[in-house]
Amino acid sequence: DAGITQSPRHKVTETGTPVTLRCHQTENHRYMYWYRQDPGHGLRLIHYSYGVKDTDKGEVSDGYSVSRSKTEDFLLTLESATSSQTSVYFCAINGGGGQYEQYFGPGTRLTVT
Amino acid sequence: AQSVAQPEDQVNVAEGNPLTVKCTYSVSGNPYLFWYVQYPNRGLQFLLKYITGDNLVKGSYGFEAEFNKSQTSFHLKKPSALVSDSALYFCAVSPPSNTGKLIFGQGTTLQVKP
Numbered sequence: 001d002a003g004i005t006q007s008p009r010h011k012v013t014e015t016g017t018p019v020t021l022r023c024h025q026t027e028n029h030r031y032m033y034w035y036r037q038d039p040g041h042g043l044r045l046i047h048y049s050y051g052v053k054d055t056d057k058g059e060v061s062d063g064y065s066v067s068r069s070k071t072e073d074f075l076l077t078l079e080s081a082t083s084s085q086t087s088v089y090f091c092a093i094n095g096g097g098g099q100y101e102q103y104f105g106p107g108t109r110l111t112v113t
Numbered sequence: 114a115q116s117v118a119q120p121e122d123q124v125n126v127a128e129g130n131p132l133t134v135k136c137t138y139s140v141s142g143n144p145y146l147f148w149y150v151q152y153p154n155r156g157l158q159f160l161l162k163y164i165t166g167d168n169l170v171k172g173s174y175g176f177e178a179e180f181n182k183s184q185t186s187f188h189l190k191k192p193s194a195l196v197s198d199s200a201l202y203f204c205a206v207s208p209p210s211n212t213g214k215l216i217f218g219q220g221t222t223l224q225v226k227p
Binding site: 043092101103105107 | 155156157158159164203205207214215216217218219
């Protein structure tokens with residue numbers, strides 16, 4: 001398995017509270033991605049990063065922000081969690097430079113009550 | 114809009130029979146194509162990819178996929194299904210760019226019965 005960990009693995013939080021999910025990689029890969037998985041929708045890209053401090057929006061970025069201050073860490077923040085953000089969140093990495101496939105972390109199951 | 118479609122929510126097949134999981138896409142240019150598998154409560158595992166070249170690509174666990182440019186399809190196949198192949202399968206497309214972003218289909222559950 002690729003060296004990707006996500007924390008926490010499970011979290012229950014209340015509507016309106018801030019939440020930060022962490023993705024950590026040991027592969028020194030340039031590209032990192034955050035997706036959410038919902039039934040009937042597959043996985044949808046939230047934000048991605050193409051280097052330290054370089055990030056961009058994905059398909060479903062509203063209500064989410066990200067930061068990448070080190071190559072190995074990519075943080076996803078829900079500024080004020082809503083019930084519609086209840087989902088499973090996956091981080092992925094890609095080395096670029098001819099490595100076209102992404103490798104995924106184990107996921108974080110977030111429930112917003 | 115760019116999209117990926119997996120027309121079957123579930124595919125049922127008997128063990129030992131061939132299986133096909135369908136995928137079509139609507140993406141401009143020459144995209145990269147991927148299949149991933151997800152077992153319960155796990156992350157996605159990469160199975161195979163088409164970048165260029167031979168239309169039939171082989172991947173992990175005996176799976177293969179056939180790229181058809183005229184039909185914009187990338188169907189996943191296996192000659193002889195195993196019960197352990199039962200899982201959720203995702204087709205994904207990466208539009209031509211240098212960011213590697215993926216567009217996923219909604220997923221197809223494969224059920225292989227003994």
